[in-house]
């Protein structure tokens with residue numbers, strides 16, 4: 012009996028190891044052997060062409076790199092150092108001294124059993140309260156505030172490129188006092204072999220703004236191929252999220268992404284601002300973007316309905332599928 016049980020356990024754990032190995036092997040072989048990846052679009056925010064480049068990048072990749080932003084390096088490096096100091100504490104100290112209102116988690120992502128080789132701090136962010144007694148949160152807010160402004164600037168450039176009026180039609184969702192945005196700091200510790208750091212998923216919000224240290228690992232999916240994103244600590248990376256895909260009626264693609272860690276891993280630390288709308292905001296295609304007789308494949312929903320649905324699904328689930336008018 013014990014023998015059968017052990018055999019079953021080891022067969023199922025071998026199966027999951029094999030499947031993880033195949034996922035990581037596919038990804039890393041592509042990284043190692045394919046030099047022909049399309050280049051990640053780069054947008055220089057100081058150039059006049061920024062709005063058209065942003066639209067092109069969102070249509071083709073759902074993802075781009077931002078250079079020439081005006082976020083101070085001091086703010087970034089101070090928060091990063093503080094975050095590293097936290098994650099390098101002994102486990103018991105991390106669990107005891109979580110910098111509230113962040114929640115701290117290790118290995119488990121979301122409520123549906125997804126796991127990854129990472130630890131993270133996650134919090135909701137409010138647009139109004141900037142003064143805190145908590146040192147870590149004060150620093151995080153000093154970082155988040157200009158990041159939110161940059162996210163709004165990008166959404167306004169996007170609106171210009173799409174000829175939308177008023178130009179704050181997208182950015183007002185993030186600048187609203189009730190915007191339901193999040194901030195997450197991910198820490199991927201050194202690991203012995205190839206590991207899945209963060210499984211494939213799209214972000215549900217409007218846009219996400221990611222910055223990481225110089226460790227690689229992030230990959231995005233384009234036309235069925237996983238493309239490694241070269242890390243650049245002086246840049247930010249922007250994701251089109253699910254709500255923006257709906258608001259542009261599929262013209263912009265919500266980008267699938269994941270993190271794969273490899274051997275001799277240098278610790279990766281990423282900080283992501285997820286710009287979300289107010290809970291009551293209705294998410295539907297913007298009418299001026301719709302051509303004559305064009306229909307939306309999506310039922311209209313509120314951000315509150317969407318985020319509740321997302322919380323009940325696994326990472327790799329197509330989160331928009333329950334909101335399709337005709338299910339696949």
Ligand SMILES: O=C(O)CCC(=O)C(=O)O
Pocket residue numbers: 195197209214221223229268269270281283
């Ligand atoms: O850590 C990264 O580089 C990506 C993380 C991510 O995709 C997420 O937190 O949703």
